[in-house]
Amino acid sequence: MNKKGLAILMRTRMKPTNPSERSLFPAANEANKLVSSSEINQSNGSIARLAREEKNKSYSQKLNSSGNTYREFEFVRETMHSAISMNKTEVLDDVLNNFSEGYSSLSHENRRKLLLVLAKEYDLNRTQIRELIKQYLGLELPSGEKAQSSGTEEEGSLSAFYRTERNLRHALKPTYEVLFERLNTHPGGLKFLSILRADILCILTEDNIASLRALDSYLKEKLITWLSPAALELHHITWDDSASLLEKIVAYEAVHPISSLTDLKRRLGVGRRCFGYLHPAIPGEPLIFIEVALLKNVAQTIQEVLWNDPPIPECESTCALFYSISSTQPGLAGINLGKFLIKRVIKLVKRDMPHISTFATLSPILGFMQWLLSKLASQSKLAETETRGMAHSSAESFGSTFRENILEPEEERALLDSSVEFTAGASGMEVMWNLLTDADFEWINSARLLSVLKPPLMRLCARYLLQEKKRGKALDSVANFHLQNGAVCYATLICVYLSLFSMKFSSCEANMHSSKIFYQRKRFRSSIGTFLPEEDFGSAPVSWF
Numbered sequence: 001m002n003k004k005g006l007a008i009l010m011r012t013r014m015k016p017t018n019p020s021e022r023s024l025f026p027a028a029n030e031a032n033k034l035v036s037s038s039e040i041n042q043s044n045g046s047i048a049r050l051a052r053e054e055k056n057k058s059y060s061q062k063l064n065s066s067g068n069t070y071r072e073f074e075f076v077r078e079t080m081h082s083a084i085s086m087n088k089t090e091v092l093d094d095v096l097n098n099f100s101e102g103y104s105s106l107s108h109e110n111r112r113k114l115l116l117v118l119a120k121e122y123d124l125n126r127t128q129i130r131e132l133i134k135q136y137l138g139l140e141l142p143s144g145e146k147a148q149s150s151g152t153e154e155e156g157s158l159s160a161f162y163r164t165e166r167n168l169r170h171a172l173k174p175t176y177e178v179l180f181e182r183l184n185t186h187p188g189g190l191k192f193l194s195i196l197r198a199d200i201l202c203i204l205t206e207d208n209i210a211s212l213r214a215l216d217s218y219l220k221e222k223l224i225t226w227l228s229p230a231a232l233e234l235h236h237i238t239w240d241d242s243a244s245l246l247e248k249i250v251a252y253e254a255v256h257p258i259s260s261l262t263d264l265k266r267r268l269g270v271g272r273r274c275f276g277y278l279h280p281a282i283p284g285e286p287l288i289f290i291e292v293a294l295l296k297n298v299a300q301t302i303q304e305v306l307w308n309d310p311p312i313p314e315c316e317s318t319c320a321l322f323y324s325i326s327s328t329q330p331g332l333a334g335i336n337l338g339k340f341l342i343k344r345v346i347k348l349v350k351r352d353m354p355h356i357s358t359f360a361t362l363s364p365i366l367g368f369m370q371w372l373l374s375k376l377a378s379q380s381k382l383a384e385t386e387t388r389g390m391a392h393s394s395a396e397s398f399g400s401t402f403r404e405n406i407l408e409p410e411e412e413r414a415l416l417d418s419s420v421e422f423t424a425g426a427s428g429m430e431v432m433w434n435l436l437t438d439a440d441f442e443w444i445n446s447a448r449l450l451s452v453l454k455p456p457l458m459r460l461c462a463r464y465l466l467q468e469k470k471r472g473k474a475l476d477s478v479a480n481f482h483l484q485n486g487a488v489c490y491a492t493l494i495c496v497y498l499s500l501f502s503m504k505f506s507s508c509e510a511n512m513h514s515s516k517i518f519y520q521r522k523r524f525r526s527s528i529g530t531f532l533p534e535e536d537f538g539s540a541p542v543s544w545f
Contacts (some may be wrong), residue, residue, distance in 0.1 A: 100186075196386075235276050245286070271317070289328070295312065296316060296318075322361045372516070373436060
C-alpha cells in the first residue's frame with residue numbers, strides 16, 4: 001500500500017455517510033422507476049411465489065449453517081488438542097496454522113466455548129498435585145548436622161526432596177502452557193496469542209469465570225516475559241516509513257485522533273517525534289507508540305501542540321512534551337509497556353538533543369466532570385437537608401458527618417454575584433451544578449462568569465488528580481499511570497472553547513489537561529532519574545496546590 005492509497009483510505013474514513021441515503025443497488029433503483037403500475041400488478045403473483053421459495057431456502061440454509069458451525073467448532077477443538085498433545089515436530093507447524101486459522105473463523109459464541117474448554121479441560125491435574133504434596137510432607141527433613149554430612153543415607157533423603165520438588169514444579173504448570181509455548185515460537189503466534197487474550201478479556205467483562213481468570217493470568221505472565229524490554233526494538237517512526245505502518249498509527253491513535261494526512265505529516269515532521277516499540281515476531285506493527293512535541297516551554301493547551309504553525313526550530317527547544325501514548329493491541333492490556341517506552345525515549349532524546357532539559361506530559365483528565373457533578377449534587381442535597389432542619393436526628397447526624405462545602409467562601413460569593421442573570425440557587429454549589437448542566441450554555445458568553453468559574457474548577461481538578469483515591473490509586477487512570485512512572489503534577493490547565501461548549505459541557509474534559517513533569521526529589525523518587533532541575537520548579541507542585 002503506497003502513500004496515495006493511505007490518503008484515499010483516510011478520506012474514505014473521514015467522509016460523512018448517511019446509511020438512510022445510500023442504496024446498495026442504485027442501478028436497480030433507477031430501473032424500478034421505469035416499471036409501470038400494470039407491470040407491478042402482473043408481477044405480484046411471481047413475487048409472492050419467489051418469497052415463499054426464498055423463505056424455505058433461507059430455513060434450509062440456516063439448518064446447514066448450524067451444522068457447519070458445529071462441525072467447524074469440533075474441528076478447531078480437535079486441532080487444539082493435537083497442537084497440545086502432538087510430539088511430531090515436522091507436522092506441528094501445520095497443526096498450529098490450522099488451529100489459528102480455524103479459531104479466527106469462529107463466531108464469538110464458539111470462541112467463548114473453545115476458551116472455556118481450554119481453561120477447564122487443560123488446567124492443572126489437581127489429583128496429581130495432592131498426591132505429590134502428600135509425598136513431600138511425608139519425607140523426613142534432614143537435621144542440620146545430617147544435612148552437612150556426606151553420608152549416603154542423607155544424600156538419598158535429599159535426592160527424594162529434589163525429585164519430589166521437581167515433579168511438583170512440573171505438575172503446577174497447566175497443560176495449556178504447552179499450547180502457549182508452541183504458539184510463541186510459531187510464525188505469527190505471538191500476534192495470535194494477543195488476539196486470544198483480547199477475547200478472554202472480552203468474555204471476562206461479560207461473565208467473571210474463575211477458570212477463565214486463571215487462564216488470563218497465566219497467559220499475561222507469559223506475555224510479560226516474552227515482551228520484556230530487551231526483546232523490543234525502539235523505532236523512530238517517520239514519514240519515510242511504510243504506508244502500512246503509518247496506516248496503523250492513524251488507526252490506533254487513541255488520545256487525539258489524526259484528522260487528515262496533513263495532520264499525520266505534521267506529527268511526524270519538524271519539531272515532533274513519534275516512537276514505537278516493535279517486536280520481531282510482529283513486524284511492521286508497533287505494539288505501543290508515543291508522540292512527542294519539542295517546545296520552548298511546557299504547553300498550556302493541546303491546541304498549542306496540534307494547531308500552532310509553524311513549529312519552532314528544534315535547536316531552540318528546551319522541553320519534550322509527551323502528548324499522546326496509544327497501545328495497538330487490546331490483548332496486551334495490563335502489561336506496562338508504556339513505562340519502559342517513556343524511559344527509553346527520554347534517554348534517547350537526552351542523548352540526541354542535550355539542550356532538552358524538561359520532560360513533561362500533557363494528559364487529558366478523564367472522569368473529572370462526572371466526579372464533580374456527582375459531588376455537587378450530593379453536597380447540595382446535604383446542605384438543603386441541613387437547612388430545612390430535619391426532625392430526625394439521624395438525618396442531621398448524617399448531614400453533619402458527610403457534608404462539606406467544596407467551594408471556598410470567596411469563590412461562592414463571587415459565583416452567586418456573577419450568575420444572577422443566568423441561574424439561581426440556594427448555594428454556590430447548586431449554582432455551579434445548574435451552570436454545568438445547562439442545555440443552552442448562554443453563560444459561556446460572559447467573560448466575568450468564566451473568570452469566576454476558572455479558579456474553583458482548577459482547584460477541584462487538582463483535588464481530583466492528587467487527593468481522590470480508590471484502592472490507593474488516583475481515580476484518573478491516565479494520571480495514575482504518569483504519577484507511578486515518576487511524574488509530578490505541576491499544573492492543571494483549563495481551556496474553554498465555545499465550539500465545544502455549544503455541543504455539550506462534558507466535552508470540556510477533552511480540553512482539561514494536566515501537566516506532569518518528570519523529575520526526581522526525595523519524596524518523588526523514580527527509576528526514571530533526574531530530568532528537571534529542582535531550582536526551576538522545585539516548589540511548584542506543593543505551593544500551587
